[in-house]
Amino acid sequence: MKVSKMFFKTYREAPADAELTSHKLLVRAGYIKKQSAGIYIYMPLGLRVLKKIENIVREEMDKIGCVELSMPKLMTEDVYALRIETFGNSMFRLKDRNGKPMCLGPTHEEAFTLAVKDNITSYKQLPITLYQIGEKFRDEVRPRFGLQRAKEFIMKDAYSYHVDQASLDEVYEDMKQAYCRIFDRLGLDYVPVFADNGAMGGSGSQEFMVKSTVGEDEIAYCPHCNYAANVEKAEVVVQSCMDKVKELPMEKVHTPNMKTIQQLVEYFGKEEKDFLKAVVYNADGKIVVALCRGDREIEEVKLANYLGVNADSLAMATHEQIQSIGSVAGFVGANTQLKNVLVVADQEVKNMHNFIMGANEFDYHYENVNLKDLVVKEYIDLRKIVKGDVCPHCHTGKIEIIRGIEVGHIFKLGTRYTKALDCKFLDENGKSQVMQMGCYGIGVSRALSACVEQHNDEKGIIWPESIAPYQVLVVVANYKEQVQNDVAEQIYNALQKKNVEVLLDDRKESAGIKFKDAELIGVPNIVIVGRKAPDGIVEYENRITGQKEEYVWQDIVNRF
Ligand SMILES: [Zn+2]
Known part of the structure; x- marks a missing residue:
């Protein structure tokens, strides 16, 4: 293919809506072009890469x-009868001329x-x-x-x-x-x-x-x-704690105007991990209290799996719902004061001693709470894994x-x-x-963008050989020099004869523009036909290693 004949345009600036490197580079290098939001044209270069991945x-x-x-991509809607609710608005739905409900297949x-x-x-x-x-x-x-x-x-x-x-x-x-x-x-x-x-x-x-x-x-x-x-x-793997801690008697403490955990930490002179966190959920109409150490986060997917509900159907309980279980928002404590509610705790809570929790009363907390003071249905793995946790597989490595x-x-x-x-x-x-x-x-089109996300530098894309749109790009440095055009054409023809996928940049553009575009589009092997063309010498650049060398042009052809 000759670039002069190809439907191709590069851009110096990235589109304003592009956040990712891959999005910027694919548009700038002329692989894709936005048709409307979330809908793209695969330009000739983009289509070649896509076909290779396919x-x-x-x-x-x-x-x-x-x-x-x-x-078929266009189907009658009844095919999806099982999941029509699940898909909701994410499914494109339309009607045929007779009013029959149709859709575009999402899966x-x-x-x-x-x-x-x-x-x-x-x-x-x-x-x-x-x-x-x-x-x-x-x-x-x-x-x-x-x-x-x-x-x-x-x-x-x-x-x-x-x-x-x-x-x-x-x-x-x-x-x-x-x-x-x-x-x-x-x-x-x-x-x-x-x-x-x-x-x-x-x-x-x-x-x-x-x-x-x-x-x-x-x-x-x-x-x-x-x-x-x-x-x-x-x-999450929890090592059971063997420390013998003397359990103190639970006491109610007045904690007026304490809005944040930070204020409470300072007031009690303790750490966040000495508090019991109680999160109240509405799970499909059922009220559930989930407990974990104060410095941890409840992993809602784990909770949803335990409850046998979809994670999307978990919502934070309202103030009224919290009142209905005998407590007050912001001061929930998991003792016998709670009514008509399921309480589950993260397994790590078992290692806590003399901790602090809400007293189910406005502006009050309990101090020196211990497991015997709680009403918990079950202790399960409920918290989000964090950096530094022990690997649940080898029990040796630290999670990143x-x-x-x-x-x-x-x-x-x-x-x-x-x-x-x-x-x-x-x-x-x-x-x-x-x-x-x-x-x-x-995700084939997603794999294409993921590949660019991993293979690029400040100059542009660097395709792996396996999916590059072309193996070789031959660039005529100065199109006004006939000898450069002739040598480039000879290399182009010789490579084509060997079934090497070759692109010839024969555009009537400056050398600077063509060199920039060559690096931007990321073809792995670049051959520049320049000043030494009369002696049959060309410059070869490997876009992957960055290595540059001069060769007699026939030697370049023999390399492929
Ligand atoms: Zn491991």
Whole structure:
């Protein structure tokens, strides 16, 4: 391809709405162009990278025996009957000319399951894993970060169907290995992370997170054993405390005008960890008090999982609701004064002695509270993991909190969809059984932006060889010198003959502009045809290592 003929434009300035490096660079280097909020045009260079990522994903899926097909993106709304409430406004809904409710697919569990139900009847046809690569649609509240959170995005989604759990486990393992190979080939620095199954049920799930300081997800990571888990999921290990502490009698203390924990800390001359934190929730209409040490945070996902409710349905209790359980907002204490309420405590509370808590009365606290004074239904893992906690896997390393961009997710769904949609097969004994199911996603367009997030410098993008839009960029330094054009054309033709993907910058632009663009677009091998062209000498620059050397142009061609 010749740049003069390509639909291509670069920009010196990043778009005003761009916060992430990847968003800025992809727009500036002419890979994507905003069409409207959260919707992008893949320009010719961007499309080439996207196709390369798709092909790597496709190769690895095919290698483990997955079968590709393509589901419609526009479907009748009844396909999603099970989840129409869950999707709510995030689903694009429309009507056809006859008023029939339609939608744009946000994900395809139901569509695949219905197709499998129609086509598979016997255990002899199982297991099977189907996949597709294509557009998905979500009406994001706040589309942002370029391709990272867009309304229209490209995903690979795969769905596997099985006679039993053992078969599902096997395909899940294959998929995990395939995902590692894919992200390795994409040149991504990532961690597989134990994810939260939430109220979704299922028996296992892992996310693949690209390490990035601008990632939206927080991960608890152990550098000692490489354990990684979503902070919502990461188990906290508590060493039981063996200290013998003399328990003092509980006393009520007047604490007027103390609005903050800081004021109380000073008043009592104690530390934050000597206080009992009581957070009152309304969980689907049921009032729940969650307790933890004063310096800790309640992890609401853990609480929701314990209660068997969706984390979204947990709300802070109102002042009236707190009154209804016999207490006062800001002064909640977990003793027998509380009525009609479930009290659960973080396991670490068991190690507390002579602590302070609210007295269920305005402007009063209890001092020297001990476990015997509390009314707690159960002590469970309820707090958020923090930096420095002991690793729950190796029990040796200290947890670090890192950030990541989720680019893949694999999930054992069990019979959640197959049961609801009556997707069954006949087993060896002719008995009808519900299939086991797994689902496996990769954010293809998101992986593209994650890759730029990890591979760039102040001059622009630095593509890994595997997904660069072209392998070689040949630049004519001074287009007014015919000999430079001729040598460049010879290199271009010779490389094309060898099936090397080569781009020739033959634009009638200054050398400065072309050099800047060459570094901005990030093709890994740059060949500059300049002043020494009459002697057949050209300059070679490796964009990845930064190394520059002069070569006779035929030697450059031979390198590839
Ligand atoms: Zn560890």
